[in-house]
Amino acid sequence: MLTIAQATYDAIVAHAKRDHPVEACGIVAGPEGSDRPERFIEMVNAAGSPTFYEYDSTDLLQLYREMDQRGEEPVVIYHSHSATEAYPSVTDINLASEPGAHYVLVGTREHGNNEGPVEFRSYRIVDGQVTEEEVAVVPTLSAEATEAAG
Structure with a gap:
């Protein structure tokens, strides 16, 4: 189960809509x-595409160096689908390289x-296998909320 703070949920949705x-x-x-999604990092879709996303390789390298220095890891990797269901595409599955991460998809096709x-x-x-999980949106992310949901 993914436990995520309301503010982080709202930021992801706002980015997808924008x-x-x-x-x-x-x-x-x-x-x-920790499995605690705490620091929201909005990235730029270098592909600029409505059907594909790609991180700028320089930005991504810089982000991973920063996370290493801060003792962090990617807990949530998110992107939006603007024309299709919020389900990982074959490309999404093939690019999924963080087995411990939650892959969040936001579908904006209905309201844009x-x-x-x-x-x-x-x-x-993990290894090409996709498993959907529940999402718990909580007012704030406390250690107790994460443990109770996990």
């Missing part, structure tokens, strides 16, 4: 081994940039 129809992408980092609900789904992707 970038629609281009796929939005980013990472939520947390302390290594406008007010209205989105699909917000989380998956574990």
Whole structure:
């Protein structure tokens, strides 16, 4: 189960809506081994595509160095699907290289940039196997909430 703070959930959804129809992408980092998505990091889709996302390799390298220095790891790796269901594509599955991460997909196809609900789904992707998991949105991320949900 992914336990995520309301503010982080809102930031991911806002990014997905703002970038629609281009796929939005980013990472939520947390302390290594904690499974606590604490630090929201909005990235730029270097592909600028409505059907594919790609991190700028320089930005991604810099982010991983920064996470290493801070003792963090990617807890959530997110992107949006602007025209299809919020389910990992074959490309998404092939690019999933963090077996401990939660892969969040936000579907914006119904309302785009406008007010209205989105699909917000989380998956574990390990060795090409996709498993959907529950998402618990909590007011704030406390150690107790993470442990109780986990």
